[in-house]
Amino acid sequence: MSVIYDRVVLIGLGLIAGSMAHAMRAFGLAGHVAGYARSAETRDTARRIGMCDSIHDSAAEAVAGADLIVLAVPVSAMGEVAAQIAPHLKPGATVTDVGSVKQSVVQSVGPHLPPNVHFIPGHPLAGTEHSGPLSGFASLFQNRWWLLTPPEGTDQQALARLRDLIRGMGANIEDMEPGHHDLVLAVTSHVPHLIAYTMVGVADHLRRVTESEVIQYSAAGFRDFTRIAASDPIMWRDVFMENSEATLDILGRFTEELFVLQRAIRMGDGPQLHEYFTRTRAIRRSII
Ligand code: NAD
Structure with a gap:
């Protein structure tokens, strides 16, 4: 498969981000996969297992120059993370999330993001009862649904590119209204x-x-x-x-x-x- 984003950054390095990192790297979907998690222990584990091409000690450093930013932290932390990264986002970048709830994420993340980035919320219907950086695997999304809740007026090119990445990881996509x-x-x-x-x-x-x-x-x-x-x-x-x-x-x-x-x-x-x-x-x- 071909590279869809030159640089993807994953914020939060648990089951979902780890599985995305493994899948993107296994299927050649990203030129570079960067990662950041708040806990130093998680970052060390991610480094040790080679989850990403680079692991960063700050969210700001991780998102610099990224084409796609994936928020893969617990739902209650999404707004705080969006506020942290907002000043460092590249114009034209796409921000998505994988949170299990959508209305509250739209409300907590959206207001922090500058108008020159595309925010396309999402939720992969795939998971296990395990969590943390060691729990991810490349085939987690195979033949599973990935729901997207693109707001009205979403840039169609940005949406098409995100869809290509999700399909590349093996998932089927459906659009839904957040509520x-x-x-x-x-x-x-x-x-x-x-x-x-x-x-x-x-x-x-x-x-x-x-x-x-x-x-x-x-x-x-x-x-x-x-x-x-x-x-x-x-x-x-x-x-x-x-x-x-x-x-x-x-x-x-x-x-x-x-x-x-x-x-x-x-x-x-x-x-x-x-x-x-x-x-x-x-x-x-x-x-x-
Ligand atoms: P996880 O517990 O495996 O990983 C969460 C990661 O986020 C950890 O690395 C943790 O260190 C990091 N983190 C927590 N707070 C942070 C912060 N403020 N800043 C930076 N990093 C932070 O969780 P997971 O299962 O990968 O879930 C991540 C997201 O995906 C959640 O929003 C969840 O709702 C959603 N989701 C989970 C499943 C599932 O079955 N586990 C399925 C679909 C979607």
């Missing part, structure tokens, strides 16, 4: 993570009360279902802090459904449970 993104992700990712964390909490209570070995001997259902509860607590704290409106909406709907099922179980209403599971199984099967 719609946050609602869709609340249903498909955010609330499921919350429920998984909660199930682990419930199992822990049970274990304390009964001294049974719920977790150790847990059935595959529990282990599969709660795998995502091993995800990074900072990332997920931020997701719920920054996407509270959509999360609370979906959580309210979820609770209502749960009460319906709870009542059906209490009343011994087998036909209602059967009808509910038949309907939702058909929906689930039609999705994948």
Whole structure:
């Protein structure tokens, strides 16, 4: 594949940035991949494993001369990082992010950026329960979706180039309005993570009360279902802090459904449970 950006800089060197660095270098998509993370330990690890072509000790130094800047830090840090790098951006550069929430990132990053750079927010729907600089791998984005929320009037050339990079890393792209993104992700990712964390909490209570070995001997259902509860607590704290409106909406709907099922179980209403599971199984099967 051909080089799409001469110089890309990744801010934050964890799972997503690390995977982008590995993918861009493996597929020859960038002339030079630079990196910066706030913690010296993370920068040292990134240097040691050769994650990027260069690792810098300041964000300002890292972004100098960059054609594409990728903000890959926790969502709550996006605005602060944008403010740090804004005075050092090359005119005509593109800034994107990979945050799991979009409305709050648009609001926290956008106002800091000068008008002569292109800001195209994004979110790869790809991840694992691991985090940090050692967790990235080149194939993370293969055949996964990467959502973009380009604001109205986005420069079409800048957008086309970013799309080329994302496709080059193996992902499929869809454009979405930020508010719609946050609602869709609340249903498909955010609330499921919350429920998984909660199930682990419930199992822990049970274990304390009964001294049974719920977790150790847990059935595959529990282990599969709660795998995502091993995800990074900072990332997920931020997701719920920054996407509270959509999360609370979906959580309210979820609770209502749960009460319906709870009542059906209490009343011994087998036909209602059967009808509910038949309907939702058909929906689930039609999705994948
Ligand atoms: P991670 O914890 O693996 O890495 C985050 C990195 O950001 C670390 O290197 C940390 O040192 C650095 N960092 C934190 N605060 C910083 C700051 N103020 N300045 C500079 N660097 C800072 O996290 P990740 O999983 O790669 O997530 C990064 C972003 O990608 C988040 O916004 C997250 O919402 C999003 N995302 C994550 C997943 C996932 O499944 N993990 C999927 C899609 C998108």
